[in-house]
Amino acid sequence: MPKRRLSNREAAGPPARREEERxxxxxDRPLGRRVEWHHPKPKSRGGRTTEPVHPICHRTIHATYANHELARMADEEIALRDQPELATFLRFIHGKPPDFHAPTRRRR
Known part of the structure; x- marks a missing residue:
């Protein structure tokens, strides 16, 4: 069976927002040149949707929570930004430029 060709709309991926709105x-800071896509519910746990995040934010999410914890939070619709484990990071990153980079260490 031949493969189906994607239409231009399907190949483009998710609908693009204007640059200043991303x-x-x-x-919730504006995105920079590098954008990574985070699965709120990990793919290994059946997640399909993705959300745009800064690389430093993406690394911090995965350094702080294991996939099973992220899956539980997604199922219970718990907002990550309201979690006390990320509050220090969010205060630190607030006001930094979009392309800010710093080493990310795993939690102990």
């Missing part, structure tokens, strides 16, 4: 799913 914000990070976690910290």
């Amino acid at each position: 914000t990070c799913w976690l910290c």
